[in-house]
Amino acid sequence: MRRSLVLVIVLIVGAGVVLLNSSRAAITGSSHDFSTANWNFGGEICQPCHTPHDASLDIAGSPLWNRQSTSATFQLYASPSFDGSSTIQQPSGTSKLCLSCHDGTVALDNFGGFTGGNNFAFLQVGTDLRNDHPISFVYDSALATKDPGLYDPTTQNSGLGSTIHMDLLHEGKVECTSCHNVHNESGADYLLVKSNAGSALCLTCHNK
């Protein structure tokens, strides 16, 4: 091969590697990176939420959870046109994990068995969820049949590789993680699972 051609190939491959690296969003440096928070004495990123051993079993199915969990009772979303009202429950699974910081009842520093913390998240959804998008209710084909303003989650593409059911629901339910990625893997604003520019996130499920 001619030397200039080799050089061009090396440059193209090199640029590709740089692009790949810079486009991969992650928790590091995001608003969930507490490694430099003054209440996080260990300075680790994962530890305020996870531990490899002695994890809390308070919330069923939680991923090696290292935090005190919320014991609040929540006021649930209700509206006459809401068709999920027959299955909506107290926050379940992954939503309860989020609320263990974002309902404002559990201190950020209450992890690793410590419960005397006094630093709180300032972005709180609180314990009154009547004014928030409904969570912890079943979103299945039957709901989409009942409400034609919804796509069928088992067949509609989420834009993230598979269906709404596979990519956005947790055990068939809408949860906080239907819209947010706690580890900032998409890099979208507000830790969203995908950009909401032009309401793209809303229009993933709502056929409006």
Ligand code: HEC
């Ligand atoms: C602010 C809290 C928080 C921090 C910090 C955090 N996580 Fe998580 N993690 C969660 C929550 C909540 C879930 C469950 C929701 C989900 O699966 O997206 C989860 C789920 C997971 C899972 C299982 C599901 C999956 O995504 O594969 C793994 C593995 C994981 N986290 C690894 C990590 C690692 C490694 C770190 C540190 C680099 C970390 N997390 C930091 C909150 C956190």
Ligand code: HEC
């Ligand atoms: C360890 C406690 C903790 C957990 C668990 C946690 N968060 Fe957060 N989150 C925070 C803090 C602290 C901030 C920074 C702002 C503040 O102080 O409220 C934040 C910021 C955010 C933001 C704003 C991001 C931005 O850049 O604008 C969103 C959205 C968010 N969290 C959603 C979630 C969701 C959804 C979950 C569960 C999947 C979750 N959080 C779990 C503590 C937590």
Ligand code: HEC
């Ligand atoms: C239907 C999608 C959706 C669901 C479900 C959802 N969020 Fe959000 N969230 C958003 C969007 C979009 C934003 C961006 C700001 C805005 O539009 O208000 C946001 C913003 C936030 C913020 C930061 C700014 C603010 O307005 O307070 C926090 C914290 C947050 N969400 C936490 C949560 C938690 C905790 C849950 C579960 C209890 C949750 N979200 C469920 C879509 C959602």
Ligand code: HEC
């Ligand atoms: C993961 C899928 C999903 C996403 C993403 C989503 N929604 Fe929803 N949303 C639903 C489902 C399912 C319902 C329940 C609809 C029903 O039964 O009436 C709902 C309910 C609602 C309702 C209440 C309807 C009522 O009758 O009370 C409004 C308003 C709404 N969503 C707006 C939004 C907006 C705005 C966004 C974007 C920020 C959004 N949704 C993102 C699935 C989603």
